[in-house]
Amino acid sequence: MPNLSTTYAKLNLRTPVIVASAGITGTVERLQRCEENGAGAVVTKSLFQKEVCRIAPTPRFKIVKHENTFTLYSYEQASEFDPQEYAEFIFKAKQKLSIPVIASINCYTDDAWIEYSKLMEQAGADAIELNLSCPHGVHIMSGMDVIEEMVHTTKLVKSNVKIPVIPKMTPQSTNPGSDALRLDQAGADGLVMFNRFTGLDIDIEKEAPILHGGYAGHGGPWAIMYGLRWISAVAPKVKCSISASGGAMNGEDVVKYILAGASAVQVCTTVILNGYGVINKINKYLEEYMERKGYYTIDDFKGKVCSKILDMDSVDRTHWAVAKIDKEKCTSCSKCFTVCIYDAIEKDNGKFRVNQNCDGCGLCAELCPVKAISMVKRGEV
Numbered sequence: 104m105p106n107l108s109t110t111y112a113k114l115n116l117r118t119p120v121i122v123a124s125a126g127i128t129g130t131v132e133r134l135q136r137c138e139e140n141g142a143g144a145v146v147t148k149s150l151f152q153k154e155v156c157r158i159a160p161t162p163r164f165k166i167v168k169h170e171n172t173f174t175l176y177s178y179e180q181a182s183e184f185d186p187q188e189y190a191e192f193i194f195k196a197k198q199k200l201s202i203p204v205i206a207s208i209n210c211y212t213d214d215a216w217i218e219y220s221k222l223m224e225q226a227g228a229d230a231i232e233l234n235l236s237c238p239h240g241v242h243i244m245s246g247m248d249v250i251e252e253m254v255h256t257t258k259l260v261k262s263n264v265k266i267p268v269i270p271k272m273t274p275q276s277t278n279p280g281s282d283a284l285r286l287d288q289a290g291a292d293g294l295v296m297f298n299r300f301t302g303l304d305i306d307i308e309k310e311a312p313i314l315h316g317g318y319a320g321h322g323g324p325w326a327i328m329y330g331l332r333w334i335s336a337v338a339p340k341v342k343c344s345i346s347a348s349g350g351a352m353n354g355e356d357v358v359k360y361i362l363a364g365a366s367a368v369q370v371c372t373t374v375i376l377n378g379y380g381v382i383n384k385i386n387k388y389l390e391e392y393m394e395r396k397g398y399y400t401i402d403d404f405k406g407k408v409c410s411k412i413l414d415m416d417s418v419d420r421t422h423w424a425v426a427k428i429d430k431e432k433c434t435s436c437s438k439c440f441t442v443c444i445y446d447a448i449e450k451d452n453g454k455f456r457v458n459q460n461c462d463g464c465g466l467c468a469e470l471c472p473v474k475a476i477s478m479v480k481r482g483e484v
């Protein structure tokens with residue numbers, strides 16, 4: 104039987120699946136639902152120093168559909184609790200839960216960072232997540248380069264509490280790789296890679312921003328490749344452990360993040376849209392995957408992809424592939440003809456066929472609605 108346990112930011116988790124900070128972790132009852140449904144840990148909905156953020160506007164969610172994916176566009180800022188209420192919330196959560204409770208805070212003055220983080224430690228939090236990366240928080244909205252502030256805050260909070268300190272990184276940086284190394288050197292016990300982007304959607308009839316009228320958090324399943332890219336680059340280089348966050352919707356996504364080097368994976372959008380039961384489904388998928396692959400522990404496959412990522416000089420650039428159309432399956436829809444910039448698709452008795460101009464790019468095979476096109480070795484056509 105595979106063992107799903109993992110160590111993240113010096114915390115022992117029964118599974119790598121952590122429920123990320125959001126409304127779904129905003130009350131003790133919701134945290135209990137996370138635990139009952141198999142979460143390895145929870146990160147509580149952020150406590151903000153900026154009081155106005157404690158009152159959320161309505162409505163604050165919009166599903167923005169793109170062709171095969173979507174954005175959960177939302178403006179749900181902070182926990183409604185003040186610092187004292189929040190400390191009581193953490194205290195009660197610690198009495199009711201046996202999994203680690205990570206308290207998330209977002210401040211903009213040194214005094215508040217110190218005060219809030221000490222309060223969280225006294226209330227019994229197992230670790231503190233530093234949320235300077237909120238897509239509609241003070242730091243990102245002011246347009247500042249948050250890395251300097253994050254390094255400073257990580258050192259500051261580290262020197263004031265004994266529990267693990269975990270900066271949550273913004274994806275909005277010119278170099279998340281060097282940001283991660285700097286936070287590791289600053290003493291971070293763990294890193295969350297990443298919070299969401301700040302986005303804007305526009306109602307073209309009203310010619311105004313949708314929802315509350317400002318920028319909002321912009322994330323969804325499409326965000327996973329950004330996280331995979333940076334975690335795979337950072338994981339082999341840092342001492343601290345990494346929790347992925349961004350676009351993990353199911354078990355396959357969680358496996359991908361672990362293969363890229365994450366010790367834990369935070370889930371948020373999928374819990375909001377599919378319910379807490381999705382956590383157990385992910386755990387089950389992980390177990391099945393590990394059994395199928397012969398892995399006993401998460402460490403057996405953690406980071407396995409990192410050494411296989413090629414640099415640009417090592418990429419195989421031989422043009423070995425060409426497209427081949429199965430005439431039986433072809434419906435003559437002409438999609439391949441429309442997208443081929445090499446003029447390699449031509450009509451042959453009402454059906455399409457590939458000529459010698461084919462560059463092997465593979466786009467026609469990707470777009471063929473009836474899967475009539477395959478990529479084969481040049482010369483086999």
Ligand SMILES: Cc1cc2nc3c(=O)[nH]c(=O)nc-3n(C[C@H](O)[C@H](O)[C@H](O)COP(=O)(O)O)c2cc1C
Pocket residue numbers: 123124125126148149175177179180181182207234237271297298299320322323324326348349350351369370371372373
């Ligand atoms: C509605 C909503 C509220 C969120 N609130 C917080 C928050 O209070 N603090 C925080 O650090 N991240 C917050 N996040 C970000 C999530 O914790 C998570 O990092 C992000 O959504 C990416 O993960 P996902 O793709 O699984 O949703 C929120 C996200 C959503 C969708």
